[in-house]
Amino acid sequence: NLVTDGNGNTTVYLGTAGTPAATVNDLLTAVDLASGVKTASISSGAATIATSVNQTASSVAAGAVTLKSSTGADLSVTGRADLLKALGLTTSVGGGNATVSVNRTTSAASLGATISDGSTLNVDGHVITFKNAPIPGSTGAPSVPTGFGASGNVLTDGNGNSTVYLQGGTINDVLKAIDLATGVQTATVNANGTATLATATGQTNSSINASGQLKISTGVNADLSVTGTGNALNALGLAGNTGTATAFTAARTSGIGGIAGKTLTF
Template identity: 50%
Template sequence: VNGHTVTFANGDAPAATTLPAGSGVNNQLVTDGKGNSTVYLNSGTVQDVMNAIDLASGVQNATITGGGATLANSSGANASIATNALVLSTSTGSDLKISGNNTLLSAFGLNSGATGVGSFSADRTASTTAGATVSRSGMVQAGSTLSVNGKTITFADAKLPAAADYGSGKVTGKNVITDGSGNSTVYLQGGTMDDVLTAIDIASGAQVAPVSNGAATLAVASGSEASKVLSGGQLQISSGMAGDLKISGTGNALSALGLAGAQGTGTSFNVARTATAGGISGKTLTFDSFNGGTAVNITIGDGTNGTVKSLSDLNTALKANNLQASIDTTGKLTISAANDYASSTLGSTLSGGKIGGTAASFFSAPTDPVADPVAQSTRANLVKQYNDVMDQIKTTAQDASFNGVNLLNGDQLKLVFNETGKSTLNIEGVTFDPNGLGLSKLTAGTDFIDNAATNKTLATLTTASTTLRSQASALGSNLSVVQARQSFSKDLINVLQTGSSNLTLA
């Protein structure tokens, strides 16, 4: 059956524990898990035979655990009996071809009863549901291939192999195995059109699927869009960003996917990414300085002579002007303020960034940013904490008084070192309340509203910190002078006291 063997044997099926590794028993059927089976006739039934045919044709698959085989449908309909007739089904990817002893075939009504070796075949369109219009050419045949931008996609009429047999990486949630370099195999038993499009996207670079430990994680490449089936049944295939789309194939893959029409032949399909009428190739886009950034003048083109070709190129040009670009799943290009200036309106009088150029008409009018209430609540709480610290700085400076002198509130301290008052040290005080340090209270909803506003406050704090360190150094120097004079005075007093004591003794 389709290149696999179904053998009939006397006796009963052996126990699961006696089977070789990789084989499994299901009722009176033993399968090797690869489509070949043995049916034991002593207690076997027609159902066992139908299951064996389904395993060979790919309609069913077997999962083998501990010598037992669990059968499950892969594609098509399981073989059945209807009013004294045997109903067989092909798999998704292959016609049904059965050869064997004619007497045996006749027992199942699959030939005229002649002796010798005979055969039976049925293609995948021999029977359809009522009202269905199935075209054989509309289904990809096993063994067909697609070459997409030099990468190969192979179609196999089999179920997805076990994890140990992947060899490369199974794309998560898909009936596709890829080698991580763009080449893939689509398994038709249980496969869908989405699996085919996934393999095409991996080959074109529209999606990436890096392989790790036998698994491939699928993600849409930056600036690209995943291919999809439109509501009318048409395929929308993305070229990706790396190059034009060039597809060739063997078997019926191109015609089955509708790629052998006006834009291609039976063996190739090519679509260039050149701009269509009304496109933006050759048009310019300008932005005035936005929040102090560098004004931008962009020409959209093929990437040569300084023109912008990709989303990455566009973002590189916009970055110096505090702007960024993104493309959503519908292909819409959006240019917005960089995260640091998230509260700014593009093109406003306050922030700048007015748009111009011949491509400006393609864009809608800039809209005001919409604040995230949760984030702004957190920032408002930070503003309150900051203002509380400002109050503490003010009261601490006011309380830094000793003997009526407060060097942090603008007072001056004069130290006299001798009895004539000619040796003195004047220490100039400073006003180091928040205002004196260049700090002021913040307003919720205005300050800390985005990263740029926060960075302004950080800059004033850095300046205040530098001022404090400088003044601390100056006060430290004065303290050293006072301590030196104090030490000198103590030593002099000790000398005088010693001399006085000696004179008294004398």
């Protein structure tokens, strides 16, 4: 009893008072489509709905509704208080709105602050986008688009622009995307939808140590310049001591055969 656009927006058709149609499970499926826990593939007017890899669907049992967030974003549901109360999700009543929130689960390997869905980083002119969805090509996800390749939970165009998929992404996926943007790593996009990554000659991949400190390589092509939208800079500790900086920069160091402190005229 659902009509969905495949992008998380859904209409639940209730039927009539005399002949009810929709069920609580229909409503929970709509919530899961919105949160990214489930995906919809549309063909010839029919939607095939699947649970994304490593996600747990919302459920109802013994009269109790259990909402699940995806692992890629915290869940926030806002609706009429009477509706949410009928589902046992709030004690509020009335025609005004109430909000129910479910934080995503974290682990010992998670960042202290999680990156928000839709945040971006601009690294040396290349764009890294963070998305609450499963990596294309995985269970319940669409296929890898033409011209792109997947490596871990990073989808890249082979030219330094990438999307990090948060439902399965790790800090190493983020560092991988940064290295692709700086040229420290290169990506070869294969016909089968995968990407083969290689470290450029003489370069060192960015890394994170056991204390959670990031070591970001600048690469040799340009000084490192990182700006961002959303909370990406803050989550990665790149927003300065007060957390208000809007850019992070780091200069290259000159090695053997390099030129530093000189002016060249051509």
